[in-house]
Amino acid sequence: MKLENIKTPDLNIPLFEAAPGQFWCILGQNRSGIDSFFSLLSLDHAKIPDTEICLPKDMGIFSFAGQQEVFEQELKSDDTDFMDRLDPGTPARAFIHDPDQYTDMICAFGMDHLLEQGYRQLSTGQTRKLLLLSRISSGSQWLLIQSPFDGLDKAGCRQLDMALDHCRGCGMGILVFVYDPGDIPAGATHIAVIENGQMPFKGSRQEILPRLFELQGQANFSADINDLKPVKNTFSENALPGEVPQTTELVRLEDGHASYSGKPVFSHLNLCVAPGDHTLISGPNGCGKSTLLQVITGDHPACYRNSLWLFGIRRGTGESIWDLKKRMGIVSTDFHRNYRVAGSVLDCVMSGLYDTIGIYRRPGPEDEKKAMAWLERTSLRDKAGSPFRTLSYADQRLALIARALIKLPDLLVLDEPTHGLDRANRNAVLDFLGQVAMEKLSTILYVSHREDEFRDFFVSHIRMGN
Numbered sequence: 077m078k079l080e081n082i083k084t085p086d087l088n089i090p091l092f093e094a095a096p097g098q099f100w101c102i103l104g105q106n107r108s109g110i111d112s113f114f115s116l117l118s119l120d121h122a123k124i125p126d127t128e129i130c131l132p133k134d135m136g137i138f139s140f141a142g143q144q145e146v147f148e149q150e151l152k153s154d155d156t157d158f159m160d161r162l163d164p165g166t167p168a169r170a171f172i173h174d175p176d177q178y179t180d181m182i183c184a185f186g187m188d189h190l191l192e193q194g195y196r197q198l199s200t201g202q203t204r205k206l207l208l209l210s211r212i213s214s215g216s217q218w219l220l221i222q223s224p225f226d227g228l229d230k231a232g233c234r235q236l237d238m239a240l241d242h243c244r245g246c247g248m249g250i251l252v253f254v255y256d257p258g259d260i261p262a263g264a265t266h267i268a269v270i271e272n273g274q275m276p277f278k279g280s281r282q283e284i285l286p287r288l289f290e291l292q293g294q295a296n297f298s299a300d301i302n303d304l305k306p307v308k309n310t311f312s313e314n315a316l317p318g319e320v321p322q323t324t325e326l327v328r329l330e331d332g333h334a335s336y337s338g339k340p341v342f343s344h345l346n347l348c349v350a351p352g353d354h355t356l357i358s359g360p361n362g363c364g365k366s367t368l369l370q371v372i373t374g375d376h377p378a379c380y381r382n383s384l385w386l387f388g389i390r391r392g393t394g395e396s397i398w399d400l401k402k403r404m405g406i407v408s409t410d411f412h413r414n415y416r417v418a419g420s421v422l423d424c425v426m427s428g429l430y431d432t433i434g435i436y437r438r439p440g441p442e443d444e445k446k447a448m449a450w451l452e453r454t455s456l457r458d459k460a461g462s463p464f465r466t467l468s469y470a471d472q473r474l475a476l477i478a479r480a481l482i483k484l485p486d487l488l489v490l491d492e493p494t495h496g497l498d499r500a501n502r503n504a505v506l507d508f509l510g511q512v513a514m515e516k517l518s519t520i521l522y523v524s525h526r527e528d529e530f531r532d533f534f535v536s537h538i539r540m541g542n
């Protein structure tokens with residue numbers, strides 16, 4: 077693989093070369109040009125005037141955009157309307173080329189018991205593991221992989237490192253793109269850094285690792301809690317009629333359970349979240365973290381089968397889900413992939429005020445002002461009018477985080493919200509959530525696999541699946 081004299085509006089790289097058997101890690105911050113470089117390599121027939129591009133014919137590509145394409149394809153072929161049951165989607169087995177040849181790797185990823193399960197029946201991490209297996213087994217001699225560790229549990233990260241080492245051992249060329257120096261794969265033999273559209277360092281791992289401290293991380297997310305305090309000072313400004321205010325528990329789940337087709341995901345789970353009980357939820361892929369949060373947000377049918385109280389109101393007693401949603405802000409991978417309406421970035425952030433996906437009313441000037449302020453805080457102001465889906469994955473995430481925060485709801489339900497973000501942005505978001513917690517502006521339920529996100533402001537930690 078060789079690219080010479082790359083000159084585009086975002087990139088200026090005189091030369092990049094990689095050989096079969098090399099394992100490159102490309103490291104860059106969000107908006108550094110790293111995504112443009114990834115796109116350039118992943119295009120079938122990339123053409124830039126005066127640029128020499130020599131790419132392998134066939135590459136196994138794993139990317140956020142590719143994952144969304146698979147999801148959209150699955151939606152298109154959803155036959156639920158013509159069946160007397162939910163269409164589970166393409167069986168996982170069909171994504172892996174010659175599964176028998178990859179039995180050990182499939183088992184190592186913990187996917188062996190899921191091969192007959194439909195794509196739509198997999199958790200976030202399971203979906204990502206499946207698509208990684210799909211690319212690794214594709215027979216391509218080159219792998220091009222974007223942010224592979226996002227969403228994977230600890231064991232999954234270790235297995236991926238081993239799988240990539242195995243691929244390199246078989247003579248494959250590998251390029252893994254990461255946004256955080258902590259995500260550099262253990263087996264990477266070479267590192268290249270992208271900064272301001274350029275590639276200031278590239279070379280062997282030993283040569284480049286000591287130079288990484290020179291990198292200055294600047295976050296795109298920057299919010300001052302003092303600007304927000306006057307908007308709301310207590311937990312229950314949005315109290316529902318008839319609700320016991322202030323001291324009411326936000327969530328109570330007694331002997332909670334959820335299952336799919338009779339197969340339990342979790343059971344006997346008790347949870348009580350009072351204002352200020354910022355709660356971290358962790359556990360292996362597929363243990364039921366997202367299902368639990370979906371029960372709480374009313375996005376899972378088990379919410380009616382449980383002894384569940386939200387803001388002091390028992391679910392299933394005639395309450396309006398819209399009234400409940402008014403008091404929540406939600407970010408999750410499932411929500412992100414389903415945010416598929418046409419609409420601008422400004423619309424997306426503003427829609428957080430109305431709890432809709434997209435805008436279906438004429439917003440008032442005050443709402444627009446609030447949304448613009450959040451675009452400023454996420455450095456997305458100049459993208460206000462751009463269609464949401466044209467943003468990079470990380471910028472889409474920042475917009476969705478702004479959407480959840482715009483009304484500073486009583487309950488922030490954040491299921492792995494920092495997918496795709498670089499270290500500076502991730503830290504900035506978590507620092508801000510720490511301030512939100514300290515100022516008692518919201519109560520936070522937060523799912524994460526990353527130990528560097530296990531901050532001190534979480535007062536309780538639920539470890540599921542142990």
Ligand SMILES: Nc1ncnc2c1ncn2[C@@H]1O[C@H](COP(=O)(O)OP(=O)(O)OP(=O)(O)O)[C@@H](O)[C@H]1O
Pocket residue numbers: 196197198199200201202227336337341359360361362363364365366367368
């Ligand atoms: N629609 C569905 N039908 C059947 N099984 C499902 C469905 N959705 C999820 N599951 C299964 O339920 C289990 C829990 O899924 P869930 O998404 O809650 O896990 P998770 O802990 O959030 O995982 P991850 O860390 O990968 O995000 C998984 O094993 C998954 O395969």
